[in-house]
Amino acid sequence: MADAGMLRFHVPEPEVRPGGTPDFSNVTIPKAGSVPRPEIDVDPRTIRDMAFSIIRVLNRAGEAVGPWAGLLSDDELLEGLRHMMTLRSFDARMQMAQRQGKTSFYMQHLGEEAVSCAFRKALAPGDMNFPTYRQAGLLIADGYPMVTMMNQIYSNEADPLKGRQLPIMYSSKEHGFFSISGNLATQYIQAVGWAMASAISNDSKIAAAWIGDGSTAESDFHAALVFASTYKAPVVLNVVNNQWAISTFQGIARGGSGTFAARGLGFGIPSLRVDGNDYLAVHAVAKWAATRARKNLGPTLVEYVTYRVGAHSSSDDPSAYRPKAESDAWPLGDPIVRLKNHLIQRGVWSDERHTQAEAEILETVIAAQREAERHGTLHAGGKPSTRDMFEGVYAEMPPHLRRQRQQAGV
Ligand SMILES: Cc1ncc(C[n+]2csc(CCOP(=O)(O)OP(=O)(O)O)c2C)c(N)n1
Ligand SMILES: [Mg+2]
Numbered sequence: 493m494a495d496a497g498m499l500r501f502h503v504p505e506p507e508v509r510p511g512g513t514p515d516f517s518n519v520t521i522p523k524a525g526s527v528p529r530p531e532i533d534v535d536p537r538t539i540r541d542m543a544f545s546i547i548r549v550l551n552r553a554g555e556a557v558g559p560w561a562g563l564l565s566d567d568e569l570l571e572g573l574r575h576m577m578t579l580r581s582f583d584a585r586m587q588m589a590q591r592q593g594k595t596s597f598y599m600q601h602l603g604e605e606a607v608s609c610a611f612r613k614a615l616a617p618g619d620m621n622f623p624t625y626r627q628a629g630l631l632i633a634d635g636y637p638m639v640t641m642m643n644q645i646y647s648n649e650a651d652p653l654k655g656r657q658l659p660i661m662y663s664s665k666e667h668g669f670f671s672i673s674g675n676l677a678t679q680y681i682q683a684v685g686w687a688m689a690s691a692i693s694n695d696s697k698i699a700a701a702w703i704g705d706g707s708t709a710e711s712d713f714h715a716a717l718v719f720a721s722t723y724k725a726p727v728v729l730n731v732v733n734n735q736w737a738i739s740t741f742q743g744i745a746r747g748g749s750g751t752f753a754a755r756g757l758g759f760g761i762p763s764l765r766v767d768g769n770d771y772l773a774v775h776a777v778a779k780w781a782a783t784r785a786r787k788n789l790g791p792t793l794v795e796y797v798t799y800r801v802g803a804h805s806s807s808d809d810p811s812a813y814r815p816k817a818e819s820d821a822w823p824l825g826d827p828i829v830r831l832k833n834h835l836i837q838r839g840v841w842s843d844e845r846h847t848q849a850e851a852e853i854l855e856t857v858i859a860a861q862r863e864a865e866r867h868g869t870l871h872a873g874g875k876p877s878t879r880d881m882f883e884g885v886y887a888e889m890p891p892h893l894r895r896q897r898q899q900a901g902v
Contacts, residue, residue, distance in 0.1 A: 510816070514821035521824070525559070527560070536761065537760075540757055544750060546765050547767065548766075549561045549770055560772070560777065564772065576606060577849060582628070583802075589861070597658060597659045597805065599660050601629065605827050608629030611627075621700045622670045622686070627732075635667075636669070646864060646867070647659065648875065650864070655875065656881070657671070661673075684699070691725065701728070701729050703731055705734065705742045713755075720761065721761050721790075731795045733796060736810075739804075764792065764795070766797065770827070771827060771830070772831075781794055798827075878902045879897070882897045
């Protein structure tokens with residue numbers, strides 16, 4: 493008989509804390525090219541093991557191998573590299589702008605650039621993302637102007653959201669980027685609802701839901717999966733597992749399920765894991781999932797296995813909760829370096845061209861920043877008008893707001 497002594501409360505702990513030696517030996521990484529590519533109408537029951545593997549295309553030598561390779565041309569890959577480099581450069585400049593007091597807040601994508609940049613290229617015009625704050629690559633890869641993003645970050649007179657959103661919480665209907673909510677996981681139910689509406693109205697557009705590993709612990713995530721599964725909603729359910737939720741390691745939200753992808757299995761949703769630092773793998777899996785949605789085959793859950801190299805936000809200091817060198821030990825490498833090496837290996841890129849592109853991109857980012865700053869920054873120059881505060885919410889302004897607007901004299 494089992495010991496009937498004192499009960500013990502279980503709280504999962506990360507392998508290593510600050511001062512310790514980073515150790516990812518518990519992360520099983522399958523060989524690139526080793527995971528099969530099923531037909532899109534596959535019976536989900538036959539691919540349950542994919543929720544515990546990792547789809548990878550780029551191998552250590554920088555070659556694209558296996559059944560998920562070969563979807564993108566050299567030109568498309570060069571464009572993808574440029575998008576990721578632009579996002580990284582943009583992040584560095586805006587992080588610095590935050591330190592200079594030009595904005596109150598910033599969040600970087602360091603190490604996660606492939607996820608949103610490659611995903612965007614698997615969507616069609618009119619499709620709608622319901623993103624979190626760490627998918628600005630969806631906008632960059634869709635050609636959304638950097639100046640407009642910066643105007644939002646600075647809450648200046650040209651901010652399309654008129655200072656009413658936290659910096660980096662962009663919104664663009666034209667670019668398929670639904671307004672970000674600071675309340676985590678709400679975007680999951682919104683995405684599924686939007687996808688259901690698209691199906692109900694016999695439209696052709698699909699939705700993409702986005703969530704981080706930590707936020708999957710929210711009940712909205714689970715409620716969204718119920719509706720997505722029951723009504724076969726045309727939606728791609730993305731989980732970006734960057735190992736951390738601010739200072740909380742992924743084991744807390746994941747619990748005993750083994751992987752975040754495995755959460756989808758109980759709902760009968762095909763659930764795949766992909767190397768989130770492999771541009772080609774992310775794009776191939778996103779395309780597979782988007783095609784399923786478009787062909788009325790229902791939702792797909794995709795877990796992107798990646799690592800948050802930077803701090804959670806400009807208000808965070810990761811040295812308090814994880815070893816400093818942990819990101820260097822991350823076994824899936826850096827997404828930009830990996831795509832760069834692949835393109836060099838293919839003979840269409842070189843170290844010199846890369847360095848030159850870095851300089852060109854930085855110049856473009858600086859030029860955009862100069863233009864944005866002409867419209868003001870947080871503490872200097874043009875601001876949205878006070879009148880804007882009262883507009884854009886109600887079709888007809890309620891009497892108490894009208895009174896307040898009069899009192900404010902605007
Ligand atoms: C409902 C809700 N709870 C808590 C927070 C505070 N919060 C903001 S970001 C964050 C961590 C989220 O981690 P994860 O989902 O892994 O996304 P990541 O930041 O790693 O991309 C928390 C707890 C919030 N914004 N909303
Ligand atoms: Mg996270």
